Amino acid sequence: MSSSRDLGCDDGHGLWRVAVEVPAAAAGFFEDALSPYLETMAVMELPAGDVTEMVFTSHTPMIVEGFVQHKPDAELLRRCIREAADPAGMPPPELTIEDQSRRDWLRENRASFPAIDIGRFYIHGSHLQPPPAGSRLNLHVDAAVAFGSGSHATTAGCLRALQALAKKRRYKHILDMGTGTGILALGASKLWPSAAVLAVDNDSASVDMTRSNADQNQLRSRITTLLHAGYRHPRIRSGPPYDLVIANILAAPLVRMAADLATVLAPHGQAVLSGLLSHQETAVLAAHRAQGLYPQGRFRQSGWSTLILGRGRSRQ
Ligand SMILES: C[S@@+](CC[C@H](N)C(=O)[O-])C[C@H]1O[C@@H](n2cnc3c(N)ncnc32)[C@H](O)[C@@H]1O
Incomplete structure (x- = not known):
């Protein structure tokens, strides 16, 4: 059964992902530059993953990404990127624009979503077994349209x-x-x-x-x-x-x-x-x-x- 969130749209709407990879110290410049043109935005670590405290530096690679439901104007976004690069003190990063509308990203995400250990918490989706009973605190949460998979x-x-x-x-x-x-x-x-x-x-x-x-x-x-x-x-x-x-x-x-x-x-x-x-x-x-x-x-x-x-x- 196809869900309304499959995003395989035929009505001129769709879903495009817009992203740049930049050092953490520069992320705010690109977030500010792109946010007027995107409907949702996030700044995330790249690759996903360190979990220790205080290891983050101004050089940590970050991904500034957002989504928009109409095909974005690539030239306009490139101009924004060029303008943000100057105060960020770096050359313009490569701009990624991807058409996501044919992807059932929710299903893909679920399937690729591994269990997550955060201290005593063990977070897993329906496609994975809970851990054997013990001292772990099991949280059964499927990756979903709502925020909060644990990742x-x-x-x-x-x-x-x-x-x-x-x-x-x-x-x-x-x-x-x-x-x-x-x-x-x-x-x-x-x-x-x-x-x-x-x-x-x-x-x-x-x-x-x-x-x-x-x-x-x-x-x-x-x-x-x-x-x-x-x-x-x-x-x-x-x-x-x-x-x-x-x-x-x-x-x-x-x-x-x-x-x-x-x-x-x-x-x-x-x-x-x-x-x-x-x-x-x-x-x-x-x-x-x-x-x-x-x-x-x-x-x-x-x-x-x-x-x-x-x-x-x-x-x-
Ligand atoms: C970053 S997510 C956090 C979700 C979850 N608590 C977690 O930690 O993974 C922020 C959530 O806050 C909700 N939200 C944003 N502004 C809000 C507001 N003013 N009042 C209530 N909820 C809000 C959003 O809809 C979203 O579900």
Whole structure:
């Protein structure tokens, strides 16, 4: 059966991938130059993969890529690339434009999606067997139209941060803002089985996916979902103050939402924030310091940062 997300379109629409490979220090210039012409954008490590802290340098190769549903104007994009190369202090990188519309990328992605180990978490799709029962925390998550397969450094950073927190304390009321596939809500629920988790996303496909992943992992009774943008929903505000808030969203929304986060966070609460590039830490921390939230921990992977914040000054 072909899904509406197969993207094999015959109506003049399609899906084109636009990408350049550049050193990490230059990625922001090309991201800014291309973003007005693309519908989604990401900056990722190339090749995918280092998982140690603090190994990222300004020379780490990154891929700046985006997708657009109408055939892009190659000449215009090349001009943008040439203009960005100058302030980035490098020659213009090669521009890749690929027609993706005939690919069932979701199926391909699923098939090529290996199991992922992140500390105690073992994340696998339906095409793979769970590990034998033991001390592993099994997360059954299929690569999906929603974000959150576990392979992205921001998701991995959050899962590492949650495991670090689990060594120190328990949480009862957890809010996962920008839940995607629900992977962090699932992870939190496995780490703190007695916690009630509210998983929120502004994208209905993500909320559906989270519900189905909660079912698939037998966590439906512990994870509630909500379709909403941000913290200003009566169900969030009138709920218990949250002793743990997780938000893997981009830097700009994290900054915008800092005050709202502070209002729903319990006095002794902690927040795990991700989706920011390492050079964006200063801005994200400043916005949260202004709300009385201070850094208590940090994980860096492949150019991305995950921050642990709380009302007390640094515990680490
Ligand atoms: C980077 S993904 C993170 C998904 C998952 N939590 C993970 O860590 O893999 C960000 C998610 O936040 C959602 N999102 C973005 N802005 C939001 C907002 N203002 N309120 C709620 N969800 C938001 C997006 O739809 C997306 O699913």
